[in-house]
Amino acid sequence: MAAIIQTEDLQKRFGREVMALDGVTISVEEGEYVTVTGRSGSGKSTLLNIIGCLDQPTGGTVRIAGATVDYTNQHQLVDLRRTRLGFVFQHFSLISGMTASENVEYPLIFSGVPKTERKKRAMEMLELVGILDRADHLPGELSGGQQQRVAISRALVANPSLVLADEPTGNLDSTTGGEIISLMKSINDESGTTFLIVTHEPGIWIGTDQTIHLADGRLVA
Amino acid sequence: MVRLSDVATVSFRQVTRKRLRFLLTMLGIAIGVAAVVGVVSLGEGVRTLSVEMIKDQSDLTLLEVNADIRDGVMIPITGQKIGEIERDPAIAGAVPSQRITYATERQTFISALDAAYSGFESVFTPTYLDGRGVQTGTEEVVFGYDLAETLRRYEGIRIGDRFTLLLRDYDEEGRPADIRQEFILVGVLRERGDELDLLMITDSGRTEGPFDSVFVRVESPDMVFPVVERVNGLGLASHGAFEQIRAVNQLFDIIVMVLSGFTGISLVIGALMIMNTMIISVFERTREIGISMAIGASSGDILRLILSECLFIGIAGGILGNLLGVAFAGVINSVGRNFVIAELGAGFSGFAGADIVMVTPEILLIGMVIAIVLSLLSGIYPALKAARLHPADAIRSL
Ligand SMILES: Nc1ncnc2c1ncn2[C@@H]1O[C@H](COP(=O)(O)OP(=O)(O)OP(=O)(O)O)[C@@H](O)[C@H]1O
């Protein structure tokens, strides 16, 4: 299997003092289900943002599907986000004025997918996560778990090779959180989409192919 | 590439999400547009009415062409220039003439116009209260209405009478030496309400110059200004009722410009309101914009979305502004008209039947363009601010 993510001595310095990442070298195979753990402030979000092309490293390299990311090339970054990457955030990541299905369609607008095709894809995704009946509801009318299901649909709608989830269960009770985690695991099993999931509650997730443990911006075994 | 129709749909959803804010912002630009539309169409309406009034009350197609002085050099009316004027296709008739001042023996001064009578008739189409026109090269004269009245009353001159007038002249030493000339009154013109009422018309039969003016009859009112242009091109000066129209137009150009300048201030305020609203709106949506970028929006997409929101505000503001402007015109035309006429005085009673405020499609179009351009301009800064957001920072913010 080919590596979908390879980082080499990745560094991220904020200002003079903070080394959020201090020489992180990881490799994630295509189709892997990976969790990133560590204490608060250990650099989990920073790592995810850099791999997700939302932030640029101050040192080291990132290769996505074999190609080195040029963080000065906006065009490449936008293209990677549109075609390769899907994001799930901790909370309130849906556009509040749009219904669930419109939120799921939203990423496809930027890649110029026609309306009917978008609608069809959005419905398929909502069905996959099991909330098709809430397609016309606004985010404010959905529970936290339902909102995360919509967010997962949205992350998957453009058929990315890699989904990056930053504490997707951080705002949920443990039962609902468990449901969301097993949903992502089952999608990973069925479609082979790679998942990189941040959580600061280590050890409670079963079935991960790899666990990346961070402390003070460094990998720990 | 994001489709334009999708940009429009998404941004329309965004602006209508906060209805009251959208309405108030739009109202700001709408009031500015309404003020401009109202003032300009009021100005244009009064201008048109004034010009119409001048056209009605004066003989627009009559021109008097004189020798002109340019750069201190007198440009005389030569035979060649008269020929060119006569050949102008838009000129129905032209007659060269010479003004002469006579005095009666009792020192009543009389202005006379010496011109080829057939030409005179073709330009002035005189009608006679009494008698007939003069014959070329004779002592016969025709009096204008008022002149006939005066001379009948104070000098006792009646139709068919022979009378003597003095032409002031000077001898070699510079002393006055008046020349006496005999005339016979053969006709009196009907009252015309113009300068002709005060003139005596003669036809000495002279065909050679010098002439001090050429009277011209233009074919139709809309050919007057082109004819004036051509005559001026010959180096001559033209005078006539058209000068009043020109003066009125210049006056209204200034009035409309100054008033638009004042109303422009309300447009500036409207634009600032849009800018303020959009800056707040972008700030509030920082996280949302960051998330949009994470899921595939480029900086350009964000820029287009924000500008498109401004475009909606501009279009809505333009439409509402134009509606308010039209409503203003309607109110002035129905309610305010009598008031305006009363204020301007009886001379403007010609306004009674017409619309004082004239809203033309051009004015509405200008109103619309102003609204759209201003709202886009005010959107540039907030849109750039949004487009330059750093995705990771934007998502971290709450
Ligand atoms: N924009 C920033 N400016 C300055 N320092 C930052 C910035 N973002 C992160 N940091 C710092 O970098 C370090 C790592 O932050 P990061 O958000 O990656 O931690 P985390 O592991 O995701 O923590 P949490 O579990 O609390 O989300 C922290 O010390 C944080 O204070």
Ligand SMILES: [Mg+2]
């Ligand atoms: Mg974090």
